[in-house]
Amino acid sequence: MSATLKLVLFDVDGTLVDSQGDIVAAMARAFAAVDAPLPERAKLLSIVGLSLDVAMPTLAPDQTEAAHQKMIESYKTAYMELRAQVGVAQSSPLYPGAMDALRSLQAVPEFLLGIATGKSRRGLDKLIEGHALDGLFMTQQVADFHPSKPHPSMILQAMQDAGVEPADTVMVGDTSFDMEMARAAGVRGIGVNWGYHPAERLGDAHVVIDDYAELAPVLDRIWSMPR
Known part of the structure; x- marks a missing residue:
């Protein structure tokens, strides 16, 4: 059997x-894209694991849906750029x-x-x-x-x-x-x-x-x- x-x-x-270094750096770019204040590092890491369409409204509840979408796209672009700079193994x-x-x-x-x-x-x-x-x-x-x-x-x-x-x-x-x-x-x-x-x-x-x-x-x- x-x-x-x-x-x-x-x-x-x-x-x-x-991947916390790249996550925090990419989040900084995302918040800057909509001129919103960046939450503390611990707050940013607390949402890791959530999909971005849930994470952004959780972190920035006062922003509009359009702003959240802009943050998501900025985050994705920043994360890819950061990863490309040093490679996955280091990033x-x-x-x-x-x-x-x-x-x-x-x-x-x-x-x-x-x-x-x-x-x-x-x-x-x-x-x-x-x-x-x-x-x-x-x-x-x-x-x-x-x-x-x-x-x-x-x-x-x-x-x-x-x-x-x-x-x-x-x-x-x-x-x-x-x-x-x-x-x-x-x-x-x-x-x-x-x-x-x-x-x-x-x-x-x-x-x-x-x-x-x-x-x-x-x-x-x-x-x-x-x-």
Whole structure:
């Protein structure tokens, strides 16, 4: 009898890569485009994970819809320019242990890996290319085709792509949006303690880890529990 397939979904920004420098710089350009005051850094990072059409009204509720659209376009242009200046590996470096963890999980025959991110398709493609992650993720869910997190659409589609049940799926992420999305989809969330939301905001997480070395043992414990 073959082993049951397991799906491990990853958020990107704040979970796999540290892109906060470019995010904050691109946000500065976005706010300057509409002559709006720039929120504090912590406020800017608090919305990472949300789709831009949700993030901008959240950060700048007093701006008009047209202004929000201008901010979104300015952000996208700035982010691409910043990334092009230094390259993906330097612009959005992988967190320590991330690559080793991904390769180790990929080597387990019954494990399938996937992405659920607020990034655009174009942005994710650039990141995968820049870090040589091609072939790692069998399902890739991006903001272009889904409602913003914490809506469960990304996880539900990923499970459908993989043919995997909720009990055999986990979502790994750094924000409350990731953990709320996991709960809404009926899967367990693994929070990481190195991203953009503090651990106390990850209340919906099944467990919070402090290092990528903890991920495989946590997965073993989760999936050894009675179904």
